[in-house]
Amino acid sequence: MNIVFAGTPAFAVPALHALIASGHSPCAVYTQPDRPAGRGRKLMASPVKQLAADYGIPVLQPESLKGPEELGRLRELAPDLMVVVAYGLILPTPILAVPRLGCVNIHASLLPRWRGAAPIQRAILAGDPETGVTLMRIEPRLDAGPMLAKRNCPIAGDDTAATLHDRLAGLGAEMLIELLPELEAGGLPGETQDEALVTYAEKIEKSEARIDWRQNAAQIDRRVRAFNPWPVAETTLEGTVLRIWAAQALDTPLDAAPGTAVAASKNFDVACGQGTLRILEIQPPGKRRMSAADFLNAHPIDGKRLGT
Structure with a gap:
């Protein structure tokens, strides 16, 4: 497949690395623009950009995906599939319609529980005994698309957001590679999320x-x-x-x-x-x-x- 990958932080790195290692290296990577970081506030490339650069994968860093220019650029890439992992930008409806097989997202919770920005932290705060990752088709509403697959992960009594983050990132990458053949064949029917069970993981302040x-x-x-x-x-x-x-x-x-x-x-x-x-x-x-x-x-x- 001709895959485009979109992701920004460390959570997205295992999925991108797994795609590359499996022989499905993306034709292009979208990631957020370089941001000031550290005491010196120097511009810092995202972890996803750094990995893509190591493998010579073209990197695109638009401030927004709205507008005809970005839509035209994605159409030129002619992707079969777009894989999104913690990208941080909203994908407008015209963008979602470009890939032949659609756009899928790895989300760090067992949807419909903990839609939103901080699912790992909110699961720990709530005392949830387990969490996991969900592969879903992306729709315009936040984390509301049909669920294609889930993998469960227990939350240990000594788990921190850091340790749980790393386990879930690896679990999501494994799930993606396992399901790529079915995605290519169009054999993953989506399960509609039960809106009565939705909880939101608000951004951590x-x-x-x-x-x-x-x-x-x-x-x-x-x-x-x-x-x-x-x-x-x-x-x-x-x-x-x-x-x-x-x-x-x-x-x-x-x-x-x-x-x-x-x-x-x-x-x-x-x-x-x-x-x-x-x-x-x-x-x-x-x-x-x-x-x-x-x-x-x-x-x-x-x-x-x-x-x-």
């Missing part, structure tokens, strides 16, 4: 990272895991912001007000609205991530109150 110690320990633990590696759960100690990278929920309560810290061997515990959160890895301002034990060596914390 940095303000959500602030820990409320009045919540129960399990809720706070999920917040820590869902926001690793971004925006990273945080609290305050005597006016200083501390980022919490790893923690563990304990059922044992502390006889103290929510937010009160109690030293516990190599770690330290914090009283919650219900239960206790054991802090395992923390980051003071301007410092590297460190174990709770290393933090305690320089910052006696027993009896102090975190948060406001």
Whole structure:
């Protein structure tokens, strides 16, 4: 097949790499324009662009796919199929009509649950026992197209957004390669999504990272895991912001007000609205991530109150 690939972040890289390795190297790759990144705010190519460049695949980076110019450029490529993975731009209806076999998308949830921008983080925050990936046909409405296939993935008690991201990205790539022959033959009938079961994974806002110690320990633990590696759960100690990278929920309560810290061997515990959160890895301002034990060596914390 003549395939066009559209994707931008690291989540899309395994799918593109799998296409190349399987002998279905795309004739062109669409990715978002280079964006400023890092402390120096230098323009940075997307992970998908970097991989495409390594293999000499032509890269297209329009700001938008609206308008006759982009439509004409895609028609010139004459794609049989367009594979989309976390591209980040809306595909207008005329664009969707160009590929002979249509446009398919790998989405990081078991649709219709968690349509939208942050399905991995929202699944962890909600305490879902499992998630997965869905291969769907793209329609104009967000993540609402017919489902072609799904692969399930359990969410472990220590999974972070980072670890789950990597597993789902690999699972989606495997599913795509397995189903390419059926896509080419037109043998994948779509299953209509049940609108009554739809939930939306709203974009993560940095303000959500602030820990409320009045919540129960399990809720706070999920917040820590869902926001690793971004925006990273945080609290305050005597006016200083501390980022919490790893923690563990304990059922044992502390006889103290929510937010009160109690030293516990190599770690330290914090009283919650219900239960206790054991802090395992923390980051003071301007410092590297460190174990709770290393933090305690320089910052006696027993009896102090975190948060406001």
